[in-house]
Structure formats: C-alpha cells, structure tokens
Amino acid sequence: MIRLERSSTLGRRIRKDSPGRLGVSTWNLLEEAILEGKWERANEIIDYLYVGEGKTWHDLNNDFWAALISYVGHSFGEHEVEKMWREVFASAIFGPTALTRTPSAKERVYAAAEIWRAHYVADGQLRIEEKEDCYVMTLSPCPTGGRQRKEGRLKPPYNLGKTSQPYPWSWSRSNIPWYCTHCAIVQAGAVPIESFGYPIRVQEYPEDPEDPSCRIIFYKNPELIPEDYFKKLGYQKDPSKFKIMK
Amino acid sequence: MYKLEYSELLGRHVRKDDWKDLGVPTWRLIKQALSDRKRNQGLELLDNLFREHGCLDVVDRLNKCLSYIARNHGEEEVAKALRWWQATLQKAGDVVSSLNLEELIQYQAEELRFSFTGSGGRGSFNVAEEKDRYVFSLDPCQVGRMRRIKKINPSFELDTTKEPHLWTWGKADVPYYCARCCIWWEIMPIEEKGYPLRVHEYPDDPEKPCLTIYYKEAEGIPEDYFTRVGLNKKVSKIRGKRSDKGS
Numbered sequence: 222m223i224r225l226e227r228s229s230t231l232g233r234r235i236r237k238d239s240p241g242r243l244g245v246s247t248w249n250l251l252e253e254a255i256l257e258g259k260w261e262r263a264n265e266i267i268d269y270l271y272v273g274e275g276k277t278w279h280d281l282n283n284d285f286w287a288a289l290i291s292y293v294g295h296s297f298g299e300h301e302v303e304k305m306w307r308e309v310f311a312s313a314i315f316g317p318t319a320l321t322r323t324p325s326a327k328e329r330v331y332a333a334a335e336i337w338r339a340h341y342v343a344d345g346q347l348r349i350e351e352k353e354d355c356y357v358m359t360l361s362p363c364p365t366g367g368r369q370r371k372e373g374r375l376k377p378p379y380n381l382g383k384t385s386q387p388y389p390w391s392w393s394r395s396n397i398p399w400y401c402t403h404c405a406i407v408q409a410g411a412v413p414i415e416s417f418g419y420p421i422r423v424q425e426y427p428e429d430p431e432d433p434s435c436r437i438i439f440y441k442n443p444e445l446i447p448e449d450y451f452k453k454l455g456y457q458k459d460p461s462k463f464k465i466m467k
Numbered sequence: 468m469y470k471l472e473y474s475e476l477l478g479r480h481v482r483k484d485d486w487k488d489l490g491v492p493t494w495r496l497i498k499q500a501l502s503d504r505k506r507n508q509g510l511e512l513l514d515n516l517f518r519e520h521g522c523l524d525v526v527d528r529l530n531k532c533l534s535y536i537a538r539n540h541g542e543e544e545v546a547k548a549l550r551w552w553q554a555t556l557q558k559a560g561d562v563v564s565s566l567n568l569e570e571l572i573q574y575q576a577e578e579l580r581f582s583f584t585g586s587g588g589r590g591s592f593n594v595a596e597e598k599d600r601y602v603f604s605l606d607p608c609q610v611g612r613m614r615r616i617k618k619i620n621p622s623f624e625l626d627t628t629k630e631p632h633l634w635t636w637g638k639a640d641v642p643y644y645c646a647r648c649c650i651w652w653e654i655m656p657i658e659e660k661g662y663p664l665r666v667h668e669y670p671d672d673p674e675k676p677c678l679t680i681y682y683k684e685a686e687g688i689p690e691d692y693f694t695r696v697g698l699n700k701k702v703s704k705i706r707g708k709r710s711d712k713g714s
C-alpha cells in the first residue's frame with residue numbers, strides 16, 4: 222500500500238511507506254492502480270510521480286549538470302566551456318539516436334518534442350507550430366536553462382556561470398549561461414555545421430537576460446536557414462558544402 | 468488527441484500528435500485517460516511516459532562531465548567539483564542535513580526510484596530491515612547498469628578512476644559518478660556531523676548489487692566506514708540522534 226503524505230520539511234507530498242515498501246516501483250504501483258480501475262488512487266500517484274519523483278529530481282540533476290560546467294569554467298577558464306560541451310555531447314550528434322540520423326525536419330521535431338517533455342515542461346509551456354518553411358517550438362519558460370535563470374541559479378549562492386564576453390559559441394553574445402551554450406555548440410550550432418554544413422536546428426535566445434523563454438526553429442530544408450544564424454556562430458553559409466543528415 | 472507512431476529515427480514509438488497537441492505533457496494525457504476511465508489508453512500512455520523519462524541519459528552525461536574534468540585537469544578535481552556543488556547546495560538551504568532518519572530514507576528512496584534502479588529500470592530495489600540498520604540492495608543502480616553493459620560491450624563509454632582514492636572507498640576503476648555517493652553521503656557528513664548519512668558497499672563485480680546502508684544509530688556505524696575514507700570515528704563529535712531533526 223502506497224502512503225502519500227505531505228512532508229512539512231519538503232513542503233510537498235512524499236511516499237511515507239514503511240521502509241520495506243520504499244523500494245517498490247512507483248511506476249508499477251501506478252500500473253496496478255490503472256489495471257484495477259482504482260482511478261482516484263491512480264490520479265494521486267501520477268501527480269506524485271510527475272511532481273515529486275519526477276520534476277524534483279530532474280531539476281536537481283539538471284542543476285548539477287550546470288554546476289559541473291560552471292566548476293570547469295570558473296576553475297580553468299571560460300574557453301574550457303566550449304571544449305567540455307563538445308566532448309560531453311558528441312553522442313547527441315553522432316550517437317545511434319542523434320537527431321542527425323534523419324534528413325526529415327518533421328521527424329526531428331517529434332523527437333525533440335519528446336526530449337522537452339522529458340525535461341518536465343508544464344502545461345502550456347511548450348508550443349509547436351508549423352510555418353511555410355519551418356517548425357517553431359516555443360518554450361516559455363525553457364524547463365532547463367530558462368528555469369535556472371528564473372530560479373536565480375546564476376546568482377549567489379549558486380553562481381552558475383555565464384559568458385563574460387561574446388563568443389561564436391554563445392551566439393556572439395555575453396551574459397549567456399554556460400549551461401545554455403550547449404545548444405549553441407551542439408544541436409543549434411558549431412558541431413553539426415562543421416560535420417554537415419548546417420545546424421540541426423536554430424535557436425533564438427531571448428534578448429532580455431531575465432527572460433526564461435527560448436525559441437527553437439527547425440527549417441524544412443537547410444537551404445532555407447537564414448545566413449545570419451551561421452554568422453552569429455562564426456560560420457559562413459555555404460550550401461555547396463551541405464551534406465544530407467542520415 | 469495523441470498519436471503514437473513508429474519513429475525510424477528512434478527505433479521505437481513516439482508521439483506524433485498534431486502540432487497543437489505535441490507540447491502537452493504526457494502525464495496530463497494520462498490524467499485525462501484516468502478521468503475518462505480509459506484503462507488501455509492510460510496504460511499505453513504510461514508506457515510512453517516511461518520511455519520519455521529515460522530518453523535524456525542524464526547520469527551518462529553527468530559521468531561524461533566528470534570524466535572530462537578528470538581527463539583534462541586531474542582526478543582530484545572531480546572530488547573538488549563534487550565538494551563545491553554539495554557545499555553550494557547546503558548554503559542555498561538544501562534540506563538533506565535537516566532530515567531525521569525516517570525522512571532521509573524516504574527522501575533518498577525517492578531519488579533511487581527516479582533513477583532507473585532495479586530490474587527493467589522501473590525504480591525498484593529491495594529493502595531489508597535489520598536490528599541496527601536498513602539495507603537497500605540496488606540490483607543494479609543506474610551506474611551499475613552501465614557497468615553491466617560495459618562488461619558485455621567493452622566499447623561502451625563509461626570512464627572510471629585510474630587511481631584508488633579515499634573518495635572512491637580506496638578503489639580504482641570506479642565510475643566517476645559513484646564518487647558522488649562517497650563524497651556527498653559519507654565524507655562530507657562525517658566532516659560536518661561526525662558520521663556518514665549512509666554508507667555504501669560498492670561491488671567490484673558489477674553483476675552484484677550495490678548496497679546502500681542506513682544505520683539506525685550513528686554510534687553503531689562500524690569504524691571501518693570512517694577509516695576507509697581517511698577519517699576517524701570520534702563518538703564525542705557525533706552531533707544529534709539520528710531520530711532528531713536538524714543538527
């Protein structure tokens with residue numbers, strides 16, 4: 222029997238089962254409740270699974286991730302940020318389920334939407350629309366870097382790092398969180414341009430550094446990507462060098 | 468309305484809803500299915516939510532970050548990075564050190580369930596209550612699963628320590644991410660409160676479970692768990708009963 226009760230210390234509900242039951246999978250408990258038609262119980266469990274066991278720990282891990290890039294940047298210099306993200310995210314470009322494995326922008330959007338849902342976007346935070354030449358994903362707020370900005374992670378005591386000056390790997394802008402630069406370096410930037418001639422997607426980081434939103438654009442054909450997106454990453458658009466992603 | 472269809476890219480089913488629906492969180496769709504008493508839809512979406520939950524490879528990337536630090540700046544920097552972040556979380560008011568034993572177990576069990584522990588990665592593990600302690604048997608834990616994959620497929624990327632360190636229980640060939648358990652839950656609490664919040668029996672053989680152990684009384688924690696991380700057990704320094712709140 223699952224015991225979901227409020228913890229005054231944590232300020233939310235948590236499983237207060239007997240110790241011997243704490244290792245029973247919440248996924249399995251939810252599945253059982255659905256199979257048995259215990260709808261209210263299932264509803265309680267899904268709320269807990271999403272907020273308590275899901276988003277809480279996702280966000281802690283996401284901050285940890287940002288902390289490690291910040292440790293490297295603070296300790297060994299800002300130039301290390303680009304180097305570290307290139308190594309850590311190589312599999313996102315060249316791995317077996319990398320978005321570069323399909324020439325279809327539409328298929329990339331489906332996979333990317335799943336990634337954002339896995340980052341625990343809340344209701345109404347992720348909007349996707351099709352335009353004539355592209356698909357636009359609007360994250361408001363972005364549940365990773367945007368959440369960090371919104372929750373003060375770039376301020377004391379966390380002090381997660383941000384660019385002190387413009388770099389090609391920060392869309393030629395200063396004050397971009399080092400965490401957020403992985404988008405400029407990996408999916409929306411340098412690595413795919415160097416390998417395929419164009420980015421998997423392009424990104425419109427907000428003008429206001431306090432704005433936690435972000436816009437991600439998948440062009441239906443790489444030739445439609447405006448030249449400006451290449452320039453701010455330090456590259457020239459050269460369609461003669463484009464290779465099909467697959 | 469959701470549409471689960473096969474994705475050539477991912478090699479499995481993925482939501483291919485109409486654009487206006489694609490950003491709706493899957494848990495919201497499950498709640499709707501529950502409200503409509505649609506059992507099969509609820510189960511199908513639950514299965515999809517579980518796959519979504521696993522698509523980020525978070526621990527794999529965290530281990531890669533720590534590996535980068537070790538490779539480029541030396542293994543001791545891994546320990547420094549981990550210490551820095553845990554100290555930062557404490558300054559920011561992290562609740563862990565203010566939890567009594569019961570709450571601590573409930574809270575950390577939550578993370579283990581989140582982290583794909585156990586058979587099928589569904590977040591399950593065995594808990595045995597003994598006279599003086601609770602023993603969580605993680606078979607495997609998330610990194611343990613990666614160690615098992617690497618045993619079968621040596622080309623699987625999982626960097627491990629080259630040297631034995633006190634912060635890896637005096638062992639070499641420990642994944643960098645595992646140092647987090649040693650530093651955050653053993654070394655730093657001993658330094659701060661006089662005893663580890665929990666101790667670990669890291670298995671040399673990845674086929675065996677990793678044991679996470681909570682002693683009911685801090686005084687009862689065997690001295691070996693202090694000395695193996697280069698610290699001494701000083702009963703006079705142990706602050707507060709484990710059943711007490713705060714420190």
